[in-house]
Amino acid sequence: MVKKVRLVDIADRLGLTKVSVSKALRDHSDISEDTRALVKKTAAEMGYTPNLVARSLSSNRSHTLGVVVPKIAHTFFSSVIEAVQEEATRRGYGILLAVSSESAALERTHIERLLSMRVDGLLVSVSREAPDLGIYERVRQQGVPLVFFDRQIDGLGFGSVTVDDRAAARRAVEHTIGLGYDDIYHIAGTGEVGIGRERRAGYEDALRAHGLPVREDRIVSGGFDEWFGYRAMRDLLAAGAEPKAVFAVSQPVGIGVHGALAEVGLADDVYLVSFGDDAISVFAPLSDAYLRQPTREMGLRAVELLLREIEGEGRPKRGEEAHVVLDVDFVTDHTVPTL
Amino acid sequence: MVKKVRLVDIADRLGLTKVSVSKALRDHSDISEDTRALVKKTAAEMGYTPNLVARSLSSNRSHTLGVVVPKIAHTFFSSVIEAVQEEATRRGYGILLAVSSESAALERTHIERLLSMRVDGLLVSVSREAPDLGIYERVRQQGVPLVFFDRQIDGLGFGSVTVDDRAAARRAVEHTIGLGYDDIYHIAGTGEVGIGRERRAGYEDALRAHGLPVREDRIVSGGFDEWFGYRAMRDLLAAGAEPKAVFAVSQPVGIGVHGALAEVGLADDVYLVSFGDDAISVFAPLSDAYLRQPTREMGLRAVELLLREIEGEGRPKRGEEAHVVLDVDFVTDHTVPTL
DNA sequence: CTGAAAGCGCTTACAG
DNA sequence: CTGAAAGCGCTTACAG
Numbered sequence: 035m036v037k038k039v040r041l042v043d044i045a046d047r048l049g050l051t052k053v054s055v056s057k058a059l060r061d062h063s064d065i066s067e068d069t070r071a072l073v074k075k076t077a078a079e080m081g082y083t084p085n086l087v088a089r090s091l092s093s094n095r096s097h098t099l100g101v102v103v104p105k106i107a108h109t110f111f112s113s114v115i116e117a118v119q120e121e122a123t124r125r126g127y128g129i130l131l132a133v134s135s136e137s138a139a140l141e142r143t144h145i146e147r148l149l150s151m152r153v154d155g156l157l158v159s160v161s162r163e164a165p166d167l168g169i170y171e172r173v174r175q176q177g178v179p180l181v182f183f184d185r186q187i188d189g190l191g192f193g194s195v196t197v198d199d200r201a202a203a204r205r206a207v208e209h210t211i212g213l214g215y216d217d218i219y220h221i222a223g224t225g226e227v228g229i230g231r232e233r234r235a236g237y238e239d240a241l242r243a244h245g246l247p248v249r250e251d252r253i254v255s256g257g258f259d260e261w262f263g264y265r266a267m268r269d270l271l272a273a274g275a276e277p278k279a280v281f282a283v284s285q286p287v288g289i290g291v292h293g294a295l296a297e298v299g300l301a302d303d304v305y306l307v308s309f310g311d312d313a314i315s316v317f318a319p320l321s322d323a324y325l326r327q328p329t330r331e332m333g334l335r336a337v338e339l340l341l342r343e344i345e346g347e348g349r350p351k352r353g354e355e356a357h358v359v360l361d362v363d364f365v366t367d368h369t370v371p372t373l
Numbered sequence: 374m375v376k377k378v379r380l381v382d383i384a385d386r387l388g389l390t391k392v393s394v395s396k397a398l399r400d401h402s403d404i405s406e407d408t409r410a411l412v413k414k415t416a417a418e419m420g421y422t423p424n425l426v427a428r429s430l431s432s433n434r435s436h437t438l439g440v441v442v443p444k445i446a447h448t449f450f451s452s453v454i455e456a457v458q459e460e461a462t463r464r465g466y467g468i469l470l471a472v473s474s475e476s477a478a479l480e481r482t483h484i485e486r487l488l489s490m491r492v493d494g495l496l497v498s499v500s501r502e503a504p505d506l507g508i509y510e511r512v513r514q515q516g517v518p519l520v521f522f523d524r525q526i527d528g529l530g531f532g533s534v535t536v537d538d539r540a541a542a543r544r545a546v547e548h549t550i551g552l553g554y555d556d557i558y559h560i561a562g563t564g565e566v567g568i569g570r571e572r573r574a575g576y577e578d579a580l581r582a583h584g585l586p587v588r589e590d591r592i593v594s595g596g597f598d599e600w601f602g603y604r605a606m607r608d609l610l611a612a613g614a615e616p617k618a619v620f621a622v623s624q625p626v627g628i629g630v631h632g633a634l635a636e637v638g639l640a641d642d643v644y645l646v647s648f649g650d651d652a653i654s655v656f657a658p659l660s661d662a663y664l665r666q667p668t669r670e671m672g673l674r675a676v677e678l679l680l681r682e683i684e685g686e687g688r689p690k691r692g693e694e695a696h697v698v699l700d701v702d703f704v705t706d707h708t709v710p711t712l
Numbered sequence: 713c714t715g716a717a718a719g720c721g722c723t724t725a726c727a728g
Numbered sequence: 729c730t731g732a733a734a735g736c737g738c739t740t741a742c743a744g
Binding site: 050051053054057063064065066069088090091092093094 | 729730731732735736737738
């Protein structure tokens with residue numbers, strides 16, 4: 035195990051002071067071109083790796099972003115995280131990733147730790163549980179920039195990047211109505227999470243706009259994953275339901291619904307629409323139509339918004355926060371794009 | 374923006390010294406129970422958040438693990454990462470996540486940065502490109518523990534957690550042969566990546582073991598994603614091939630193959646086996662059988678192995694490194710487990 | 713059980 | 729263009 039080389043080691047070798055070396059390495063204008071080049075060459079030769087921990091401590095900037103999500107193993111979040119990571123790298127930042135597993139308590143613990151690690155900013159998608167507002171109050175007090183993505187908490191004064199779930203859901207359901215279906219089931223998420231509420235509202239908007247009744251017995255709430263979708267549809271069928279059209283709150287739910295329908299040979303008889311965002315939707319038409327969420331753009335914009343606060347003129351004041359709302363594509367055509 | 378409270382602020386308030394406060398907060402036996410309780414209570418009241426950056430610098434331990442993967446938005450990796458993150462959290466570590474996008478150069482850059490950030494250890498799954506061995510030499514020199522997972526580089530003296538891809542592939546293909554298929558196509562990955570090579574070897578093992586010829590025109594190499602699987606199968610069909618059974622190197626490739634077959638109404642006529650690891654495989658039987666990779670266990674074991682080196686007696690010497698090989702389940706039954 | 717000293721490896725702000 | 733001083737907020741090792 036080789037001893038790590040420090041600024042002072044380079045300085046000693048060159049007969050300079052560590053400050054000059056530090057400046058040369060960072061291309062500070064104080065140092066002459068020649069000296070900079072010499073210092074850099076020597077640093078490389080000696081295998082110098084700057085100690086970013088020390089740099090963070092003295093500069094009070096970590097060039098690290100904290101990211102908190104409810105889940106990773108989910109096509110939506112993994113795609114957003116990938117985009118966040120790529121954009122952060124491009125801008126010279128690292129990512130500290132934490133998963134709340136839909137627990138508000140864990141979300142709080144993670145944010146506390148990230149604050150302790152002195153991240154320059156926070157990107158969070160809140161858990162399904164009722165949020166612990168105290169921790170967000172603390173984030174504000176400490177003056178750490180934060181941007182919510184996908185799932186946000188209103189009125190806290192933080193920026194956000196979301197999707198217009200309500201409009202998207204409405205559009206999907208109206209399309210289904212346009213196809214002649216007047217009795218559409220909704221396998222819904224949960225009311226606690228904004229997206230569950232919004233998508234259900236969009237579903238109801240569409241029905242009302244077309245003079246159709248909103249029937250509670252056509253709506254099954256409870257979750258966002260495959261298991262929930264499967265169980266919900268299986269139970270409906272067991273109870274004698276004969277759905278002709280279904281709007282699923284998420285792609286996993288849609289997949290579960292499809293699974294339950296396929297089991298009894300009904301997959302082709304039911305018009306299924308769901309949210310969806312990855313290659314599965316393109317190559318395996320489990321749904322007849324789907325809403326394509328702009329995951330990469332969401333990640334990219336979230337980083338952009340956050341860095342603007344970090345590197346810019348500071349966080350916007352309460353009431354002036356930036357909210358970006360992205361569009362959702364509605365896809366009814368499953369043809370694989372030309373390669 | 375409230376000024377952050379430091380150790381010394383608590384000490385001043387209590388008439389103690391910052392060292393005592395530091396120790397009390399860390400439950401050091403030097404400090405009496407009463408004092409510890411008082412210090413903790415005061416710290417909480419004052420809203421103290423330890424500065425982990427400062428702690429890292431002085432203790433030379435960051436309690437942070439660097440994780441480098443080729444991709445996140447992929448069910449396999451997102452599932453492993455989730456397990457890594459959870460286990461790391463449980464053990465008191467944070468995760469710095471970086472994505473190489475299958476580029477050896479980016480992989481190197483990321484590892485350099487993580488080294489600079491003084492992570493306590495590294496977890497890496499190498500990119501598809503020929504690796505830059507220099508960076509691994511440097512990791513060794515700096516004495517930073519590293520564990521490879523899924524995709525490793527042999528002979529470098531680092532531990533690894535992998536899956537016996539060759540045996541798994543052989544098993545899947547032998548099962549297919551047992552069903553009566555004697556002409557099985559293999560939509561393969563690439564030779565550069567170990568798993569591509571291993572799975573292909575397993576495919577060939579199975580054929581040879583049953584006296585079947587290995588025909589180059591039955592093997593299409595090139596990638597691991599949906600697009601590749603789709604294109605490969607589409608081209609085969611266009612060239613007049615009439616496959617009866619296909620072994621796909623990965624779940625995404627299997628999905629692409631299924632998509633191409635479905636387009637021409639052949640999905641039900643071809644026996645398709647592929648790797649697969651998530652809910653999609655359970656609810657949407659795109660393959661007739663699949664190999665279930667132990668993603669969560671892989672993440673868990675990798676963290677375990679790494680922490681043993683970090684917290685234990687130091688890194689094993691070259692030649693004594695720990696290699697964990699996990700089993701792969703072969704699943705031919707698509708019944709959804711009882712809920 | 714408590715404390716004073718030294719130091720981790722940098723950067724910032726100020727002199728020259 | 730170069731340098732000396734001070735400090736970031738903690739921990740370690742050594743005294744008492």
